[in-house]
Each structure stands twice: as structure tokens, then as C-alpha cells.
Amino acid sequence: MMDGKTERPLVRVEQVSKEYAMGGEVLKALNGVSLTVGYGEFVAIIGPSGSGKSTLMNILGCLDTPTSGKYWLEGEEVSRLPENRLAEIRNRKIGFIFQNFNLLPKLTALENVELPLIYRGMKGAERRERAMEALRKVGLADRTRHRPAELSGGQQQRVAIARALAGSPPVLLGDEPTGALDSKTSGEVMELMLELNREGHTIILITHNMDVADQAKRIVRIADGVLDEGGGAACISPRD
Template identity: 60%
Template sequence: MEPLIKVEDLHKIYNPGENEVRALDGISLEIQKGEFVAIIGHSGSGKSTLMNMLGCLDIPTSGNYFLNGKDVSRLSDNALSEIRNKEIGFIFQGFNLVANLDAVGNVELPLIYRGLGKQKRRRIAVQALKKVGLGTRMKHKPNELSGGQQQRVAVARAIAAQPPIILADEPTGNLDSKSTKEIMNILKALHTGGRTVIIITHDDEIASQVHRVIRIIDGRIEDDYLNEEREDTHYVF
């Protein structure tokens, strides 16, 4: 089976020359469709740079990145933007919500760039917010929501267009334990429903809840293993 994601000898070098920084130093990996993966590492390990590559937010200095069999490592900004919009749902630690838009407006925003009409994108946004348990908070703006609720809006925004890949960058980093559990349960449910979910984290507790862990140190893969002891609970989403 062709892997959903295939990375070959990926390098990312900043400030080439005497003071160069090798953020990625020869990364190779494959991720199959439907996997639930954590990419874990400390600050400066290269995990965020790898996330930018996998999310088509940046291109490597050298190496190849195949997404659905297509080499996307040298595409133009416009082509990468189109891939991001159709293939990948992003969830960020800082929520990245627009302050003057309510929850529905925030979820609708990426749907505008897909060219959907107003009624259709409103219907999709409402459905997504109901899925994450915010059916009664749709008209609230970010400053009227708790951190956990804001992150659920961000999740709804990521899943509204039903992208095959969910890429979550430290999705629980700013949340309390209760909200962390809620967000992780949503991510588990997305995986159960067939999505490929990739979490970028520094937290071993978060990593212990996924099927596969890829540990990054100094821009290289130190370890890549399956969580054999993980309790395989099925969530409905």
C-alpha cells in the first residue's frame, strides 16, 4: 500500500555556512493512512520544523516529501496553499482564532477559501461545532470562551471541510487537565472515524495515548515505536 506520507532524507538548514543550524538532519519516515501518531521532542529538537514540512507550511533545503504519492517538496506557495486547504486540518497550541469573529465565523473562515457558498459553509460550520460540543456557544467570540472551548472551536475549524489529515501542534499545551482530556478524546474519535491524526508534542503523557511515537532529537529520529500497552478504546465522533 502506498503510504499517505513518505519523507526521504529531509534536511532543513537555516543560515547556511559557518553558523548554520540543522533543524532537520536527514529525516526519513512513512505514515500510513489512518495512523494515530505523536511526534515528540524537546524545544529545539526539530519537531516543529518537521510539522511545518508535513503541513506544507515550508519546504526542505533538500530531500523529498511525498503526500499521497505526489512530491510536494518543491511546489510553489500557491500549490502548497491549495494542498493545505484540501488535505490538512491544522490545530495550533495558540488556537489562532480571529478575535472579532464568533465561533461560527471562525469555523467558516477556511471554507470561504474553498469557494463554498454562504449557506453551505454556515451549515458545515454549525455541524462541526455541534460535533465538538459547542452547539450552545456558536455566537460567542473567543474572549467569551474558556481555553478549552477555544481549542474546540479550533478543532471544529480543522475538521469542518473533512480533510484526511489532522495535524495538531501542541493542541493541549495551554489547557488544564480537564480540557486536555476533552481534546484528546476528540482527537481519538477522529482517528476512530478514519482520519490520520498527527500530534506534535513535548509531553510523554500525550504521546502515551497514541498508537505510534516518533521521537526527534537534534533534527534526527532517535526512536520510532508502537505503543503496545496503549488501551485501544474506540471513540464515536
């Protein structure tokens, strides 16, 4: 566990529901979801399209707020915070890893990794040192001056992971992080994620791919906006 924080969970979601009004009807994307994730865990949340996993990811990532229920991150209830506080939490406490990398094409790998640290107001020398260390950790110390178009898909995702790591957030949140990669590159990225978890990083992975989910230490299924961690969604620990 990171920093010996065992007294409380890192993530605690309690009876969270999310509703959207569509064409005069109410769509319930999440229905009474409860979830706890401890420090140092590697959890995969798996479900098909339309299952509610993207909505859950948006709430876990403080990109959206629930219609009802509560969400605590590091002991702070973030369910009802205003947007400016949510933006600060996203920048400091959550490292996002997206399916399509979300790198800025005109910036180098180093500059892309530095970007969230700029928003945090970090000074230049410390910012570059943090970004360089993150790129070294993902094996791209020799690609710092390359722009995204000069990198392979796997290298771009490693830059995205380095960007997520640079601010030392409590949790890494991956949204289909291997979805745009071939099977070989996907395996390499997952091996990197496993290594980061072995180093103590907490990872929550959203996926529809069972091969990817199987590599996590715990699997939670979602269908029709409801989580199921019993029966077929039991904990799986293939790489303890």
C-alpha cells in the first residue's frame, strides 16, 4: 500500500445513480452503484457498450457528478463539489489514460507530459525533471523530443501514461487504454501497467475486453447500470 494509508479506502462510491433526460424520457445510466477501491489495488471494471461503464468512469474521474448517492476520493466527498474544485481534483488526484492517447500533435513527448504540471503552476525546472522521470519510467527517455506523429501507437500510449504519472496522483484511471492498439502492443502496455501496480500505483481500468480485464487483480462487472462483484465477477489474481 502506498504511504501506509490503510485506515480508509482511496475510492468509495455509495449508492450512486446517474439519470439523463432524453426525449421526454429518463435514462438511468447507473442504478445504485457502490464500490470501494483501496490503495495499491488494480481493479478492472468490465462491461459491454451501454452498460454504464463510461458514465461510472466519468464520475470516478470527477468529469461528471451523480444524480444521487455519494463519492469519496481520499476521504473527501466530491459528489457535490463545484466545477472549479472538481477541475483541481482532476489535475492533482487523477491520472487519466485514454484510448486515443489525447496527445497534442504540435508538442513533443516531454512537452505533452509537462502540460498538466503547467496547469498546476509548477516551476519550469521541477516540471521538466518530473516529466523526464515519468518518461524514463515508461521507457521513453530517448524519445523526449519526438512529436506524436513520430511515435508508434504503443509509444504514444506510453507518453500518455507518463503524463498521467508525472503529477504523482493517488489513482490512475484508464479508459480502454489498449483499445486503439494491436494485440502485441496491447500486451506491452498492460505489462507496463502491471509493473506500475507492483510499484504501488492504484489503477482502475475501464474495459470491454476480458483478456485485458483478466490481468487485473480484481474484476468488477457492470451491466444495465448495476455492478456485480459476486459469482462470475469474483476477484481474479493471476499475477500475485
